[in-house]
Amino acid sequence: MIARALYSLFWWLLLPLLPLRLWWRGRKEPGYRLHWAERLGYYRIPVDRQRPLIWLHAVSLGETRAAQSLVAGLRQRYPQHQLLITHLTATGRESAQALYGDYALIATLPYDGPLGIRRFLRHFRPAFGLILETEVWPNLCAASQAAGVPLYLLNARLSARSARGYQRFAALSRPAFARFRAIAAQSEADAERLRQLGGQAVTVCGNLKYDLQPPPEAATLAQRFRHAIGERPVLLLASSRDGEEALLLGALQQQPLPAHTLLVVVPRHPQRFDEVARLLAPAGLLQRRSQWDGAAPLPAEVQILLGDSLGELYAWYGCADLAIMGGSLLPYGGHNLIEAAAVGCPLLLGPHMFNFAEASQLAVDAGAAHRVTDVADALQQAMALLAAPVQRHAMREAALAFVARHQGATQRMLAMLPDGVA
Template sequence: MPRRLYSLILYLATPLILLRLFWRARKQAAYREHLGERFGFYPALAQALTQAKTPPGRKPLIWLHAVSVGETRAAEPLLHALSERWPDHQILITGMTPTGRETAHQLYGERVLQAYLPYDFPDAVARFFRHFQPRFGVLMETEIWPNLLAAAADRSIPIALANARLSERSARGYQRFSALSSPAFAQLSAVAAQTAADAERLRSLGAKAVTVCGNLKFDVRPQASLLTLGATWREERQKRPAWLAASTREGEEALLLDAWQKKPSAALLILVPRHPQRFSEIAQLLRARGLNWRARSAGLPTPETQVWLGDSMGEMAAYYTCADLAFIGGSLLPLGGQNLIEAAACACPVLLGPHTFNFLQASEDAIAAGCARRVQDADAVLQTVEELFADASTLTRMRERSLAFAAAHQGASERTLALLQEISAPAPDQARH
């Protein structure tokens, strides 16, 4: 009954869902593309599946869902492991955003099929499973869709939740709707949790086969070409100190610039917003403040450049390599923080704001390892930046500890793959037939 009511609400909300899509398309036109896929219609992919046929039928398919950019990048080591373990299978990667889709294309090219996962309408998810017929599915992080999971269970398609994380805040939200969420969690065939605390919260919500496997993001290796690019940028700034405000969210840029303009610094600020649709907004903000700034798309910063706006996609590892240290966005305001692991893998020390509940364990571990520091507000960010620029030996130690921290937590992809091998194996009675 709760799931029927949930489905009815979804159907009634369809006009609002479409309105939201077209509203987002004002800033990002790609939201108007592939609309049919969002409702379970995939005519454009029919030919690709046909070409994947091998006698007596098409290749078996493994499905991996990564909602947007962060999850798509985190899935990279797991996807490579899946390709090596099942080389005769086609891999489908689904997402929900154009930027996630573009990221998947950059990372995997034509090696995988790509599509949007449909909204959680019963008929839409039924069409999805009829069209693709996956052998098993992998949902990245915390993608719990009641109708999707029920439809998979009805078709005996195992579904795993990989790199699973669940903050206390999110757990309380699911608990309020436990009559709907608990059956969905219980239908997961396996859960690869990031931490013991995540595992405990997931079990409390109804998940059964939960194993702590670690964070897949530690297994993501920065591309060598990006490390080289970042090193080139670093040489071009000719020993001028530079700090990076990485993956900043709405409202944070103004706070950081306010603090910076109170006490101007000779250091270069590299400012990279989290969402590409905000690039033009931040450019307007910099113009309005009368700052000497330059966009990455216009070239490298000059000695007079105060702020270098990172208006590019897929180059974060290069920005981390270029900078002496980084502030991780999403943590200055109560937004939960963004991923600090990529910074550590690039030997870039980090500063974290007070709000890191989305990456709590990784944040606390990084602070304990000596490669991160927590600050309470924008003024403290600028003060700590200046202190570390004046203390080269401490900054060097933090860089060394960053690499050690990243290396010490690798291995999640191997542990997750072991779980997927278990759920994908045929049952004993099926194997005999």
């Protein structure tokens, strides 16, 4: 109790600085300059009091996309209920509006100060709440319990590194984890760490991301890209993070790709598109996707294509002969490799996939991905694989089989939820 009181005091002291942080972040992501009142728990979103409400929290873009099979399952199982989907990031909210805005309420979750959280719960009055991955906030968990709102932690993953961080603040984290009605862990290793942190009723259900179906239009777009590019080998740097593009360009100076190879770079964050374009331009003739319709033949002299368009990563995976996973060349923890495997894209995984450790090992064991030690190793393996179509075909088949073998998490998680909601 004392620990949470001090934690709440911290939020009070931080509150005057939060508008400055939002305004600063809004320089590159204008969405952060919107919905400020909601971040303090004030809402004008109308709620139908005649229908019970199910609340799903997907903090950012990755969780929002991963929730698609779960959202579909909730709509089928609870057809008479309202659905509220909340976020903390601007890109998460924008994605949710595009994916779910036709039928769900979309809102921003307040900061974890006690008053904002209580205002949120009073306004929406959820029958129960579903928290994706590991968004465990002490005041949110305590206030939900006090308001009689059961919470479920779904698709939970917890790396050894994150677990050590929670352990350092055990007086705050243990009561928070213990307040979840049930926890669906992605793996047995995640489950054990969650139990050690105080989690109750922890069950291994697998990863929702294996159940995510690539949108049909992505395959059509991939075919269009491939036709426009022609027979050239395509190497993709997918979801690259700050510093990784420069790292790759430096390695290419020592170990250039074959002249006819097309390098496609798709940055993780849209606010970096212009910055990455300026970085890539001196390295070779650059074409931006935003300035190309994706159908006209790509000029043969183009060496680098910047994927500066939103929602097309599946299509780039479907178009590429081979992909290097961004976020893994530098210590960012990697990104969701299952999206690539779901369309049969062979993968090279850098040394920093710690946020997706289990999925990475399973993909490597299945033959769907290879590990690399650094960017030079990535280029060396990439050139060898681009010259080996039979091996790439085997990796494609292995990737598709790998994803199919691990599906079913959605139904296992839905089975944990209440049969009816009053």
